[in-house]
Amino acid sequence: MGLGAGRVNLVADVAGHYFSETLHTIQGGVRIGARRTTRVRPFFQIVAGVGRLTRGSGRPESGFAIQPGFGVDIPFRPGGPGVRVRADLLGAAIGDGCCGVRLTVGVVIAVR
Numbered sequence: 001m002g003l004g005a006g007r008v009n010l011v012a013d014v015a016g017h018y019f020s021e022t023l024h025t026i027q028g029g030v031r032i033g034a035r036r037t038t039r040v041r042p043f044f045q046i047v048a049g050v051g052r053l054t055r056g057s058g059r060p061e062s063g064f065a066i067q068p069g070f071g072v073d074i075p076f077r078p079g080g081p082g083v084r085v086r087a088d089l090l091g092a093a094i095g096d097g098c099c100g101v102r103l104t105v106g107v108v109i110a111v112r
Contacts, residue, residue, distance in 0.1 A: 007033050013047045013067065015102075017090075022054045023098065025065045025090070033073075041073045051092040063094035073108050084108045 009031045017023040027049030034042050051065035071086030086104045091097075 007035065009033070011045060011047060013049075017100065017102075021056070021098070023051055023090075023092065023094075025049060025051045025067070025092070027065060027067060039074065041075075042070065043073065044068075044070050045086070045088075051094055053092065053094040053098060055095075061094045063092060065090065065092040065094075067091070067102075069102075071104075075108070079110065081110070082108045 011029055011031045013025065013027045013029075015025050017025075027047035029045065029047030031043050031045040046066070046068045048064070048066040050062060052060050052062045054060045067088050067090045069086055069088030071084060073082055073084050075082035084104070084106050086106075088102045088104070089099065090102060091099045
């Protein structure tokens with residue numbers, strides 16, 4: 001989710017990662033996009049906040065999480081909906097630490 005229509009936007013990211021351990025994150029930050037001179041618009045994003053990690057049936061632990069990433073927005077038509085492809089590196093200072101890579105493909109709908 002993002003707020004702003006320029007090159008620099010405020011973003012929020014709420015996510016759950018479910019594998020052998022469960023990690024929930026609530027983060028906020030900025031997304032910096034390239035000028036809208038081409039159909040494909042690359043961007044860099046960094047968000048930081050809190051993460052809550054549960055390993056197996058153990059007690060949950062909370063700590064700092066940071067997630068830099070990059071991607072591209074590809075609109076179907078100028079100013080209309082499109083596709084976003086993004087890759088992020090998640091790092092969390094929880095317990096002995098954890099990290100991972102997240103690849104995302106989704107729909108982008110501009111709200112003005």
